[in-house]
Amino acid sequence: xxxxxxxxxxxxxxxxxxxxxxxxxxxxxxxxxxxxxxxxxxxxxxxxxxxxxxxxxxxxxxxxxxxxxxxxxxxxxxxxxxxxxxxxxxxxxxxxxxxxxxxxxxxxxxxxxxxxxxxxxxxxxxxxxxxxxxxxxxxxxxxxxxxxxxxxxxxxxxxxxxxxxxxxxxxxxxxxxxxxxxxxxxxxxxxxxxxxxxxxxxxxxxxxxxxxxxxxxxxxxxxxxxxxxxxxxxxxxxxxxxxxxxxxxxxxxxxxxxxxxxxxxxxxxxxxxxxxxxxxxxxxxxxxxxxxxxxxxxxxxxxxxxxxxxxxxxxxxxxxxxxxxxxxxxxxxxxxxxxxxxxxxxxxxxxxxxxxxxxxxxxxxxxxxxxxxxxxxxxxxxxxxxxxxxxxxxxxxxxxxxxxxxxxxxxxxxxxxxxxxxx
Amino acid sequence: xxxxxxxxxxxxxxxxxxxxxxxxxxxxxxxxxxxxxxxxxxxxxxxxxxxxxxxxxxxxxxxxxxxxxxxxxxxxxxxxxxxxxxxxxxxxxxxxxxxxxxxxxxxxxxxxxxxxxxxx
Numbered sequence: 001x002x003x004x005x006x007x008x009x010x011x012x013x014x015x016x017x018x019x020x021x022x023x024x025x026x027x028x029x030x031x032x033x034x035x036x037x038x039x040x041x042x043x044x045x046x047x048x049x050x051x052x053x054x055x056x057x058x059x060x061x062x063x064x065x066x067x068x069x070x071x072x073x074x075x076x077x078x079x080x081x082x083x084x085x086x087x088x089x090x091x092x093x094x095x096x097x098x099x100x101x102x103x104x105x106x107x108x109x110x111x112x113x114x115x116x117x118x119x120x121x122x123x124x125x126x127x128x129x130x131x132x133x134x135x136x137x138x139x140x141x142x143x144x145x146x147x148x149x150x151x152x153x154x155x156x157x158x159x160x161x162x163x164x165x166x167x168x169x170x171x172x173x174x175x176x177x178x179x180x181x182x183x184x185x186x187x188x189x190x191x192x193x194x195x196x197x198x199x200x201x202x203x204x205x206x207x208x209x210x211x212x213x214x215x216x217x218x219x220x221x222x223x224x225x226x227x228x229x230x231x232x233x234x235x236x237x238x239x240x241x242x243x244x245x246x247x248x249x250x251x252x253x254x255x256x257x258x259x260x261x262x263x264x265x266x267x268x269x270x271x272x273x274x275x276x277x278x279x280x281x282x283x284x285x286x287x288x289x290x291x292x293x294x295x296x297x298x299x300x301x302x303x304x305x306x307x308x309x310x311x312x313x314x315x316x317x318x319x320x321x322x323x324x325x326x327x328x329x330x331x332x333x334x335x336x337x338x339x340x341x342x343x344x345x346x347x348x349x350x351x352x353x354x355x356x357x358x359x360x361x362x363x364x365x366x367x368x369x370x371x372x373x374x375x376x377x378x379x380x381x382x383x384x385x386x387x388x389x390x391x392x393x394x395x396x397x398x399x400x401x402x403x404x405x406x407x408x409x410x411x412x413x414x415x416x417x418x419x420x421x422x423x
Numbered sequence: 424x425x426x427x428x429x430x431x432x433x434x435x436x437x438x439x440x441x442x443x444x445x446x447x448x449x450x451x452x453x454x455x456x457x458x459x460x461x462x463x464x465x466x467x468x469x470x471x472x473x474x475x476x477x478x479x480x481x482x483x484x485x486x487x488x489x490x491x492x493x494x495x496x497x498x499x500x501x502x503x504x505x506x507x508x509x510x511x512x513x514x515x516x517x518x519x520x521x522x523x524x525x526x527x528x529x530x531x532x533x534x535x536x537x538x539x540x541x542x543x
Contacts, residue, residue: 090446091510093474097447097454098498100471168455168494169468175492175533199541213543214433214515235429239535262529264498
């Protein structure tokens with residue numbers, strides 16, 4: 001019966017697609033328009049997400065700069081980077097782990113502001129004219145993104161983290177006792193004894209002051225070809241062997257921990273408010289004393305997540321001189337320097353295998369009377385037959401000119417199959 | 424890069440405090456640490472980053488061994504990178520040691536650091 005239903009739905013779905021292929025408006029029916037860009041500066045200058053550098057530490061950052069500027073000899077032709085300053089300087093107290101006192105579980109503004117704060121920078125020197133970019137100009141952009149309110153972890157996430165922590169604690173005790181026992185071996189302690197002897201030898205040098213002895217010892221310790229350094233490496237290699245032996249003895253605990261961690265989602269429950277904004281400048285004739293604002297934008301997203309996975313999300317978006325005008329069905333902006341304002345609301349509902357959602361958007365032009373505001377409402381529903389098989393149903397009124405004028409309804413029924421066995 | 428380090432930290436001749444920081448990475452990973460000095464437990468089952476924990480003074484740590492065991496479990500949905508940065512301050516120099524490893528989804532890395540203090 002289940003397969004008959006699937007076949008029927010597939011045929012029905014194909015028919016729906018055949019109809020919609022002739023109806024270009026269907027491509028607009030998707031519930032992901034209410035999103036602030038992850039990198040505001042890069043979005044303003046039209047960079048793809050995959051082209052944005054995201055350094056994870058200071059050396060990464062310097063390497064990225066060095067590579068983009070051909071070892072600091074010239075300005076890059078196209079470069080976009082997202083810098084999380086509090087992540088790069090984590091030793092100043094910002095914690096990005098899940099369970100730390102000031103970590104991602106923290107509900108203190110100071111903590112989540114630092115964790116969410118991202119500075120995005122972008123530079124574009126176009127080789128040829130495209131969109132509104134001119135090859136005779138250089139474009140630079142600066143953007144910021146941060147959270148004003150971040151919801152707390154939901155109860156399920158907290159329980160999962162507690163369970164992970166308990167298993168980690170048990171694992172630590174196993175490794176502590178195991179390593180203490182194994183490190184007593186003569187093979188391990190002989191390297192310690194030898195290194196202390198080498199340090200004592202420097203200590204006994206009467207002609208050196210304390211600071212000179214410290215400097216000499218430091219040099220010895222940092223010399224990769226020296227005996228001291230090699231002894232420490234041999235000890236750490238032994239530790240690695242000891243750990244493998246301990247791991248084999250307690251493999252079940254580690255497997256249980258992995259099973260628990262694999263299904264960790266980090267879901268949150270409560271109110272969230274995020275802000276993103278950016279400004280880009282066009283340097284005409286590639287001169288820094290001949291510039292004007294190219295485009296800019298401010299995105300405010302706010303929402304509420306419930307423990308059952310349902311959420312409501314709102315967006316207010318102001319754009320100055322965007323590449324594409326949303327109220328004109330994403331047509332390229334040939335009007336000039338105009339300001340647009342978009343607002344929207346999205347509701348997502350999930351219960352067991354059933355999911356549903358609705359999205360409403362209103363688009364307006366603030367500084368031009370030639371374009372009228374438009375709106376759309378879309379609803380969708382889906383049912384998961386299994387982890388890789390889903391029925392999706394979409395229904396709505398698009399804000400595309402033709403459809404709006406005719407009052408057409410856009411509908412699609414889709415069946416998605418994953419390759420492989422049922423999961 | 425190794426997941427185990429054995430190092431020696433040179434102390435000053437002073438009573439200044441020695442501070443230990445542990446920084447767990449990458450973003451969204453879950454880490455717990457156990458820290459001992461010789462046989463004494465300094466911190467047990469400590470969750471997340473440790474920021475400038477006072478572990479003793481230059482004058483009373485000579486030849487003592489600081490042992491750190493940290494387990495970092497991959498709980499990030501975005502990557503499988505784990506790392507641990509150990510930072511010591513207050514002695515002859517400020518010294519940082521980084522260890523890192525890519526793991527299978529949900530797997531853990533056990534990082535160890537054995538640091539011997541030495542005073543001239």
